[in-house]
Amino acid sequence: xxxxxxxxxxxxxxxxxxxxxxxxxxxxxxxxxxxxxxxxxxxxxxxxxxxxxxxxxxxxxxxxxxxxxxxxxxxxxxxxxxxxxxxxxxxxxxxxxxxxxxxxxxxxxxxxxxxxxxxxxxxxxxxxxxxxxxxxxxxxxxxxxxxxxxxxxxxxxxxxxxxxxxxxxxxxxxxxxxxxxxxxxxxxxxxxxxxxxxxxxxxxxxxxxxxxxxxxxxxxxxxxxxxxxxxxxxxxxxxxxxxxxxxxxxxxxxxxxxxxxxxxxxxxxxxxxxxxxxxxxxxxxxxxxxxxxxxxxxxxxxxxxxxxxxxxxxxxxxxxxxxxxxxxxxxxxxxxxxxxxxxxxxxxxxxxxxxxxxxxxxxxxxxxxxxxxxxxxxxxxxxxxxxxxxxxxxxxxxxx
Ligand SMILES: [Zn+2]
Numbered sequence: 156x157x158x159x160x161x162x163x164x165x166x167x168x169x170x171x172x173x174x175x176x177x178x179x180x181x182x183x184x185x186x187x188x189x190x191x192x193x194x195x196x197x198x199x200x201x202x203x204x205x206x207x208x209x210x211x212x213x214x215x216x217x218x219x220x221x222x223x224x225x226x227x228x229x230x231x232x233x234x235x236x237x238x239x240x241x242x243x244x245x246x247x248x249x250x251x252x253x254x255x256x257x258x259x260x261x262x263x264x265x266x267x268x269x270x271x272x273x274x275x276x277x278x279x280x281x282x283x284x285x286x287x288x289x290x291x292x293x294x295x296x297x298x299x300x301x302x303x304x305x306x307x308x309x310x311x312x313x314x315x316x317x318x319x320x321x322x323x324x325x326x327x328x329x330x331x332x333x334x335x336x337x338x339x340x341x342x343x344x345x346x347x348x349x350x351x352x353x354x355x356x357x358x359x360x361x362x363x364x365x366x367x368x369x370x371x372x373x374x375x376x377x378x379x380x381x382x383x384x385x386x387x388x389x390x391x392x393x394x395x396x397x398x399x400x401x402x403x404x405x406x407x408x409x410x411x412x413x414x415x416x417x418x419x420x421x422x423x424x425x426x427x428x429x430x431x432x433x434x435x436x437x438x439x440x441x442x443x444x445x446x447x448x449x450x451x452x453x454x455x456x457x458x459x460x461x462x463x464x465x466x467x468x469x470x471x472x473x474x475x476x477x478x479x480x481x482x483x484x485x486x487x488x489x490x491x492x493x494x495x496x497x498x499x500x501x502x503x504x505x506x507x508x509x510x511x512x513x514x515x516x517x518x519x520x521x522x523x524x525x526x527x528x529x530x531x532x533x534x535x536x537x538x539x540x541x542x543x544x545x546x547x548x549x550x551x552x553x554x555x
Contacts, residue, residue, distance in 0.1 A: 158172065158173050162199075170203060173227070174275060177205065180222045181219030181222070185222075187287045191227075195229065196231070226276070232269070238463065239462065243269070292377060304355075304399035305353065306399075306401075306429070307324055313528075318376065327406050329525070352366070354366045365395060368390075371385055409471060410468060410469035412438075414458065420446075423437060428454070429455060431451075448469065452471040
């Protein structure tokens with residue numbers, strides 16, 4: 156088994172890690188939780204947290220329902236203390252690449268270091284998904300380059316929302332509209348719910364503490380370990396609760412500033428994640444000059460590291476009434492009503508996609524589609540395609 160050594164700047168300590176950090180199977184069948192840490196090699200916090208929690212579980216030997224997996228992400232880059240070698244491992248899980256991997260349409264010698272990591276993770280994931288009849292829930296642990304309160308990002312499905320709002324941290328939805336090929340898009344394509352947890356700044360000690368707390372709470376909220384079997388349950392809960400004053404807040408990403416190395420993007424120093432900003436505020440510069448905020452809102456994940464293609468995002472608070480309304484409309488399957496309109500039809504091959512002709516799309520607000528869980532919009536000739544995740548309401552309690 157391949158092992159790498161890596162250094163945690165946060166704890167000033169060296170660790171050694173294998174791809175499978177830990178694996179536990181209860182006698183009782185039940186839910187499956189899969190944790191990923193270090194998908195970005197410069198984010199060792201999640202890996203350290205997983206190593207420590209897996210050790211604690213081993214010592215405590217609690218009763219477990221279902222299965223737990225903890226998996227290390229970009230091992231090559233973790234060892235080299237870099238985000239990635241050639242390509243961001245969290246941006247290469249596109250449908251096309253997955254199709255090529257599945258069909259074996261690649262030469263091992265042609266794959267770069269990050270693609271080799273992807274191949275290993277893909278094979279492990281496939282094995283886990285095939286092995287369990289129960290629902291698999293994936294949790295991806297990250298950190299950010301700017302200081303931040305801990306937060307969750309997820310695809311806005313009702314199952315994801317129900318799980319995420321149990322944690323005393325803000326929840327950010329809608330990022331999937333702006334990201335190409337994150338690991339979790341593959342998981343969700345298969346039909347499994349998932350979320351990402353950003354614990355704090357890359358090298359902060361608190362990030363490890365928040366990651367550990369999050370892993371423990373996930374095991375309890377996921378129904379794998381009883382609350383009474385986790386002696387520090389309330390300590391973990393309070394640790395997260397004390398980290399922020401945004402409990403129960405749901406925010407929505409509405410803008411992304413993508414960057415290329417050529418444009419010499421530079422974020423204005425001093426922004427904390429989720430900090431409020433005005434319309435027209437100078438946020439960054441590039442070779443063309445100042446970059447101003449197109450709207451008021453909150454600056455989300457500002458880029459303060461050399462590698463990465465997302466300069467910043469903008470987010471805004473979502474009204475709780477909207478959340479309630481959208482949950483009710485989705486449970487009612489209100490999207491069926493939309494297909495009664497002229498110019499709106501369901502894709503026969505992809506049940507969870509609505510095809511809307513351009514003229515009609517002009518009159519239907521994007522918000523309406525968001526309300527019903529249709530988040531990704533692609534344009535094809537004279538039509539728009541709005542898609543949502545298929546397990547939105549019914550879930551995937553049993554594999555097909
Ligand atoms: Zn990351």
